[in-house]
Amino acid sequence: MASPSVQPTNAAPRARIAVIDDHPLVREGLAARIAAQPDLEVCCEAADSETALKLIRERTPALAIVDVALKNGSGLDLIKALAADGNGPRILVVSAYDEELFAERMLRAGAHGYVNKQELHGSVIEAVRAVLAGEIYLSAGLAQRLASQAVAGRRSTQGLEVLSDRELQIFELIGRGAGTRVIAAQLHLSVHTVESHREHIRAKLNLRSGTELLRRAVLWTFESRG
Amino acid sequence: MASPSVQPTNAAPRARIAVIDDHPLVREGLAARIAAQPDLEVCCEAADSETALKLIRERTPALAIVDVALKNGSGLDLIKALAADGNGPRILVVSAYDEELFAERMLRAGAHGYVNKQELHGSVIEAVRAVLAGEIYLSAGLAQRLASQAVAGRRSTQGLEVLSDRELQIFELIGRGAGTRVIAAQLHLSVHTVESHREHIRAKLNLRSGTELLRRAVLWTFESRG
DNA sequence: CAGGGCATGGTGGATTCCACCATGACGCCA
DNA sequence: TGGCGTCATGGTGGAATCCACCATGCCCTG
Numbered sequence: 001m002a003s004p005s006v007q008p009t010n011a012a013p014r015a016r017i018a019v020i021d022d023h024p025l026v027r028e029g030l031a032a033r034i035a036a037q038p039d040l041e042v043c044c045e046a047a048d049s050e051t052a053l054k055l056i057r058e059r060t061p062a063l064a065i066v067d068v069a070l071k072n073g074s075g076l077d078l079i080k081a082l083a084a085d086g087n088g089p090r091i092l093v094v095s096a097y098d099e100e101l102f103a104e105r106m107l108r109a110g111a112h113g114y115v116n117k118q119e120l121h122g123s124v125i126e127a128v129r130a131v132l133a134g135e136i137y138l139s140a141g142l143a144q145r146l147a148s149q150a151v152a153g154r155r156s157t158q159g160l161e162v163l164s165d166r167e168l169q170i171f172e173l174i175g176r177g178a179g180t181r182v183i184a185a186q187l188h189l190s191v192h193t194v195e196s197h198r199e200h201i202r203a204k205l206n207l208r209s210g211t212e213l214l215r216r217a218v219l220w221t222f223e224s225r226g
Numbered sequence: 227m228a229s230p231s232v233q234p235t236n237a238a239p240r241a242r243i244a245v246i247d248d249h250p251l252v253r254e255g256l257a258a259r260i261a262a263q264p265d266l267e268v269c270c271e272a273a274d275s276e277t278a279l280k281l282i283r284e285r286t287p288a289l290a291i292v293d294v295a296l297k298n299g300s301g302l303d304l305i306k307a308l309a310a311d312g313n314g315p316r317i318l319v320v321s322a323y324d325e326e327l328f329a330e331r332m333l334r335a336g337a338h339g340y341v342n343k344q345e346l347h348g349s350v351i352e353a354v355r356a357v358l359a360g361e362i363y364l365s366a367g368l369a370q371r372l373a374s375q376a377v378a379g380r381r382s383t384q385g386l387e388v389l390s391d392r393e394l395q396i397f398e399l400i401g402r403g404a405g406t407r408v409i410a411a412q413l414h415l416s417v418h419t420v421e422s423h424r425e426h427i428r429a430k431l432n433l434r435s436g437t438e439l440l441r442r443a444v445l446w447t448f449e450s451r452g
Numbered sequence: 453c454a455g456g457g458c459a460t461g462g463t464g465g466a467t468t469c470c471a472c473c474a475t476g477a478c479g480c481c482a
Numbered sequence: 483t484g485g486c487g488t489c490a491t492g493g494t495g496g497a498a499t500c501c502a503c504c505a506t507g508c509c510c511t512g
Binding site for chain 3: 426
Binding site: 022023024025026027028029030032033094096117118124177179209211212214215218219222 | 248249250251252253254255256258259320322343344350403404405435437438440441444445448
């Protein structure tokens with residue numbers, strides 16, 4: 001991939017793109033848009049991070065569009081795995097949450113762009129091209145917010161930014177209604193590990209009971225409409 | 227609905243469909259699928275309930291595909307408004323949540339079908355056709371759960387009307403995040419009593435785990451009490 | 453009166469929670 | 483380079499809980 005083949009715009013072959021999202025409709029929407037471009041094409045699709053990883057390694061797309069919340073392993077893991085591969089595809093994250101919360105983490109984990117599903121009129125393609133060209137792409141509002149945040153160096157906010165990646169990930173799953181054992185299975189972790197994370201989350205968010213935790217998580221997921 | 231005017235399937239013209247979703251990508255995915263059918267076509271799209279209402283009244287589609295969570299008015303309002311119009315389009319709800327909670331509300335508000343975004347490989351079109359044909363369409367898992375609920379004994383299961391006073395009271399406390407022991411203390415009851423009520427609530431609402439109960443209770447308190 | 457729903461409580465076994473603890477990996481910084 | 487903190491991963495054991503039955507008493511309605 002680092003080989004001199006990654007410049008498709010001037011040649012005949014289209015840039016090959018992987019679409020990873022657990023909503024079939026979103027996949028199709030993306031695929032339709034991409035297919036409509038003369039210089040881009042979809043080379044594979046997947047709904048969960050495992051098959052995604054497999055497919056991407058096998059088909060070596062130039063870019064992968066990844067949703068934050070997948071079935072297994074939640075996108076973040078996928079991104080980390082891809083980044084760890086070294087010469088993997090460039091990565092554009094699509095999310096229903098426009099939380100700076102996620103954007104920051106995703107980018108740190110190795111993503112090259114972050115676009116919100118909501119404000120996605122024509123900008124995906126724009127984002128795809130930008131990321132393919134080697135740039136970092138952020139959807140409109142996010143850039144400013146991230147920047148101002150970085151400048152302000154803000155803390156606490158009682159909010160979820162105190163949580164580590166793993167913790168946030170688990171927090172989200174809790175919000176979706178998954179029990180500890182389900183989460184453990186889904187993330188390929190020991191139940192104890194998940195419980196540990198749970199405990200840390202509780203501590204960080206100042207929640208006494210697991211009930212309160214679940215409540216918080218459910219409300220949060222609901223509010224930020226996953 | 228009983229009027230003989232809405233019968234597009236037998237003639238040459240395609241059935242005209244409105245697509246209402248705040249995710250552009252999902253809209254496009256749906257549009258692409260619909261456009262691929264010989265007997266269907268998209269007549270308008272909208273991202274919020276206001277323009278949706280305006281467009282639908284103006285263009286009189288045979289069917290409207292509506293997302294639960296819109297920007298303004300949350301889909302539910304839209305459905306109610308359309309139902310109030312009397313001779314509006316048939317309505318198919320698409321949702322990211324497979325909660326019976328939502329399905330119930332939507333159907334009661336006047337929707338004719340409810341499909342989950344997740345399990346949406348080819349079923350949307352199927353659902354569209356069914357709803358156009360005058361049927362009520364529910365995505366797989368939901369159908370059973372709702373049916374078993376309806377058959378199991380009582381009417382409409384209006385959600386919580388089946389609950390006795392005590393049960394509702396406890397349900398609400400659960401929704402506020404109170405644990406069993408707290409509830410017991412607060413109501414001057416034995417923990418066992420509360421647990422019994424809990425169990426009865428679960429049974430009545432067809433919820434499997436206590437987690438589901440909590441989740442549902444939290445969502446309810448959030449939804450209804452503003 | 454009989455039956456049904458309701459509120460109250462209990463028992464016992466399975467599960468989950470939760471407060472500690474431990475280890476290895478990584479990063480930071482002096 | 484070593485030390486310190488954080489993170490992720492796991493474990494242990496006792497407390498709390500869940501949950502499927504069961505039991506009693508009460509009130510209402512047929």
